[in-house]
Amino acid sequence: MSIELDRRAILRLIATGAAASVAGCSPPRQHIYPAVNRPDDAQPGTLTRYATAIPLAGYARGVTGLVVDSRPIKLEGLAAHPASLGATDLFNEIAILDLYDPQRLRTPMFGDRPGTWDGAARAISSRVAARHGEGMVLLTGRVTSPTLLARIAALKESYPDLRHVRWEAVDDDAPIAAARHAFGRPLTQRPRLADADVILTLGADPLGPGPDQIANGRHWATRRRRDPMARLYAIEPSMTNTGAMADRRLSASPADLARACHGLAAALTGDRQAPDLPAPLAVLIRQAARDLAAARGRALVLAGDGQPAEVHAFVAWANSRLDAPVDWIAPVDPDSTPHRESIATLAADMRAGRVDTLIVIGANPVYAAPPALGFAEAMKRVPLIVAAVTMPDETSARAHWQLPLSHPLESWHDCRAPDGTASIAQPLIRPLYDSRSAIELVDLVGDAAADLDGYARVQQSWANLGADGWQEAVAGAIVPNTASRPAVVATAPLVLPPIDTTFGPAIEVRVSPTLYDGRFSTNAWAQECPEPLTKEVWGSSARMHPADMATIGIGDGDIVRIAQGHGTVVVPARAVRGQAKGVVTLFTGYGRRDTGAVADKIGANAWMLAGGGPAHVSKAGEHAPVLTTQHVFALDGELAKLYPVLRPDEAMAPAKAQPTLIPPNPPNQDAPPQWAMAIDTDICIGCNACVVACQAENNVPVIGPDEIATGRVMHWLRVDRYDVAETGAGFQPVPCMQCEKAPCEPVCPVEASVHTAEGLNAQVYNRCIGTRFCQANCPYKVRRFNFLDYSHSSVWGEAGDSSVKAQRNPEVTVRGRGVMEKCTYCVQRIAAAEHDADAQHRPVGAVQTACAAACPTEAITFGRLDEDGAIRRARANKRHYALLGELGTRPRTTYLARRVNPGNEA
Amino acid sequence: MSGVQMRHVRKQSPRWVLPSVTSLDHVTEAVAAPMMDRPAGPRYWIAFATMAALTLAGALGIAFSLAYGPGLWGNNSAVVWGFPIANYVWWIGIGNAGTLISSLLLLTRQKWRASINRAAEAMTLFAVSMAGIFPILHLGRQVYFYWLFPYPQAMGVWPQWRSALVWDFWSILSYLLFSILFFYVGLIPDVAALRDRPGKRGWRRFYGVLAMGWQGTPRQWRAQRRLHSIMAVIAVPLVCSVHSIVGLDFAASLMPGWTESIFPPYFVVGAFFSGFAVVVLIMLVIRWSMNLEGLIVPAHFDVMAKVILASAIVMGSSYGAEWFSAWWGGERGDIRLVVYEFTGDYWWLYLLMLAMNVLAPQLFWVAKLRTNAWALVGVSVGVLVGMWLERILIILNTLSTGYEPSFWRTYAPTIVDFIILGGTLAAFVLLFLILARLIPVVSMYEVRDLLADERQA
């Protein structure tokens, strides 16, 4: 169901939100604005949950919207949805900020003058009507929405010559091509990670960013928890989140990776000549092959989307030979023309003047298309370009008309999950600005006078559900039994990738784990969220092997120029762990222009190097490293105890009790409820969902690069990244430990840092005078100080941050300048649960913190110490340990140690 | 231990007043005349203007900090403490020496203190005022500093007595009040003398009010002496407690490098150390600018130099003790910290500190240098710099390398940090310049006693 709320009301709410954020005893006068005519289910101040779905690269992921006073303030997972499973990832968490982003396009723009929708509609229809759509091209991102596809089809019926081009910068051309070759038709591979005992990844990052991250993470973790412990081998050009979690990992250049395929083929068939491999690689391949073969039926090989089609074809062969747990399904995206081909053709047509109207909906070719195409140049030949965007971008800046596109949370739409499951997505709020959804836009193209009703459109395309079915589907954001059926496939033929030995460093362009392909660059939360492995924020660098840097005479953080074909980028270089020699890795999403105060002029555009082919890297400037929030990754000597790494069967050494003079608190230790948290570092994949979930839930401000440069941060929950073994890495989320004997408490002169009877280490913001003694004395350094008036200062430039205030959680104090703040286990959620329990005279129900709710792998569990459950089980686990336990702080947040299962290394 | 030094000096029984000073009145004249009869020369006004300007700059720095918050300083999320705390500890340390000198020497009947105690006490007064600025300025929400004060709030809550910061609040407050009284009690006979001295009526009325009807009757003298020595008796433990508590701000924590049981005594010695350095500088200036060569004699500097030397040795051994206990205790964190001190981000500052605090004063083994103005200035300034470095490094070394390597951060001060520090230095000098034109910077009546004694001897 949609929510009755006009735009004036929104602005009022924003205003009151602003007023509420001003902490003070008696402001001159406070107004109360009761609604005039309030629907019964919208009591002011109550938190309501609605299921819906938001797309990432066209693929649906179900979310639960938390709505207060008719404004969504937080997105959580949707248990029933196959691509969410009740959890979120970074991209689902930051989506809510995009909704309120001040940089959004608010009205139709003709050139740089405000225009009207009529004007735009007439401009289009005048052209389309005349020529039956000839020369008209509709460019969109991946479309899985049945309704939108239907509308486009309808449009094509009335204008047969109109062309629809769909293009994603992050394409799946290689795997589709491989499937074509292997099975004669386009298919998508769906690995069942939960059933895989042995996994070998060839540059694949199933646990990394993408529409499948949540599901993959969950299924992988499910298997990882089971005994006997699964094993993960990784061979990859640069370290990925998956590689970090691997039991055995090797970095390999593209050539070596191809050789590895040959080696594996030889080892699996046994009747072929193995090529000469570098020693360590040979060993790894031998063992991987041994384990894969041994685990036939439960063994899996995965290739990265960035890998050439041949590698995918080889993997298809390997999997069919291993009888691997994979399903092949017909592509959810009905259009299976290769993305690169379609955009190239479009560019050619434009240059040839065969396009006279270009309508772009939610795609940004000027930024992300291969530079060889010269897309921006080609656009100059097109008489009319209309670009519909939520946030202004490079493409819309070059369009004649810029039209405001509705945020997914503002409009009725539908879309399919990567496994084909369809979702009907209801809006959680009326459009904040004068925007239209993609569905409405397509209708507008067909008929300037069309009555735009996204609701009706979506409903009619699901008419077959019937009234009840519709109700159910909308309420659950799932259409039952719409998942694609696995196809029956023949055994794939053996294909071996060519070993290309061209000279010069290979460029690897990777999807940014924080900005994706660039569509989230304008999101301040994303920019300030540390990249999992280097902890870089507000920028990205070219990752290189130290040896390569030495050969061209640059040091860590020096500026390099990377030239390749038509593209050149200038970025700081960074020596990183697990980088293959001869490979330079860059992340997409940076180097934006014409977007706004947040993203512009940050980093360099990696898409400029996406063309492939050898590159030339040279020193181009002085030392100017990208900001990072963590500087030390190696744990040498006694520091190793901070992140213990165990063998599969190993147990933590029992901690010995510490003598203490501080009286035990909380006084009634056993009186329920006693809250505690357990974090399993063995399945934390470092995805950062928890970090931003916490930020969204607790009104944590964005402070911007300048503040970070001075060594300040505000994230309550940080994910520490430490080196593991020789080549791996591990993640350790560190929220407040809620110490039972908290060092921060006795030092606070005004008792702003106090303990509650339920074992929380509370921070009373309005009592804090900012001596900062607590943070000085905190061994875990988990407290955050408002050095400036962060909550009222804006990183959005002229746009200001008034609209962002509408996202603030009304249940959490907005902290002013000079106040220390910290994680309190989402005490607002605990309080809400307890108040309801006490009011209804029933025991306190389960409480979920924002971070625990977000975690895709369920590595973070929150619960009660005083009753049997996840927490007690975790504490009984042999891998259980307390961080810095020897200090006698008795933390309530405790950990399960990371495991590595290298197997028989002979 | 300072007592030891003094007695040693006593044995050679030097003359604490030069023969050039003939009569008792001569003393009064020597001190009062330059202040009351002669106008302040251009040198004075130049100094005054410069210091006033710098003070103003500092005031602006503080104003901006109050307006925009601690974000203007170099403090970061790990090194949450910075200049303000260091400045506070340093200033309060300087202050302590003044009280110690005059009270301790009074109790141990060190007559020679006569010509330096006034300046020393004034120094205390001003230094403590400077120190008092920082604990409040340092706060995030300065407007609520009074929450440290236990008064019946409408909120129905009280300060937390477990926190060393609350003890601090009290010790500074009581110490400031005490030093004002102590200074004043010692001042009364002299202002009375100025009142009775021919001069402008307005000024005499001013001194008259300050003198509170002092007639110099035997009864008044007895009362004044008794009160003065009673206060001296109170002063010694008070001073020690004040700086011990400052030490506890750090010691009552669990961070490596801070949880040191040696901190309280070691802070007190440090205070004594830096304080004496300042006294030396002040006495040199007074002696030269008001030509009091007759009353402030080389023997004074000789003694003070010895005190500095002795304290330097104690400081050195306390550093040694810190390293030793780290090694002996075997606590990993402590060992890492000591290593970091010598090899970490601030290694050169640490070595500079050691050079200034421990090595430089060793010059004073040479008797000549103890009475050489330049050596005295050099070493004293060095000690002051060294002691300030020690204060800031205690903070930086510990907070830059906590228990969590993921949160190690280095600290870089901002211009505002320096402006504020400079401002307080200037204000300190400025106050002295004003004082020098208002009241006798050498205690006339006590010098007269001293002179009388020596004449008898």
Next chain:
Amino acid sequence: MAQLFRPGANTLVRAALACVVLAPLLLFLLGMTIVRSGYVTGEGRFVDQPVPFSHQHHAGDVGIDCRYCHTGVESQANAVIPPTHTCMTCHSQLWTNAQMLAPVRESMASGKPLAWNRVNRLPAYVYFDHHVHVQNGVPCAACHGDVRRMPLTRQTASLTMGWCLACHRSPEDRIVAPAREFEGDPYHGRTANDRAFAHAVMAHIVASGRKLTDCTVCHR
């Protein structure tokens, strides 16, 4: 030589000294009194409203139940100020053209909400939850006073933190039986029921390990 001071001077100085000691003390006392006065806390303050709504008339004389308008009071944190619609349920029939009610009709017509002025103000960092109080025997009157006797609504309590704590430290004698929570003056003549219920509630609080004086009870 002429005397510097007239004989009166001594007295003057003594007086001055006395002031030096006494003045801070007096200032302190003065301050303490002021911050507790209604001038600062707003205790007893009447707030004028766009429509001079009288609880005395509606709740008292007419006898409309509190919950008819304040619908959230038993079910959620926010007691709810009624929407214009609620007023119009009656006033579309009664006093349909009373001048006094013009703003209400205007609001209903234009869809523009009435701007009521807040009477009981809590700082933004205080999170008060109505239903947990009401459901556990804390009557409306405990904080709002006897609104049935208020022609214009008045802030009856000081609403200082000390005032809240006073009750949170010893709630027992502020709790009444559920039946009487909505009475105007429930504390007048406490019944055995009241005491019994209060006892039960206290027992629950103790058993649940909840501490009403924990900071997180009101602050987050």
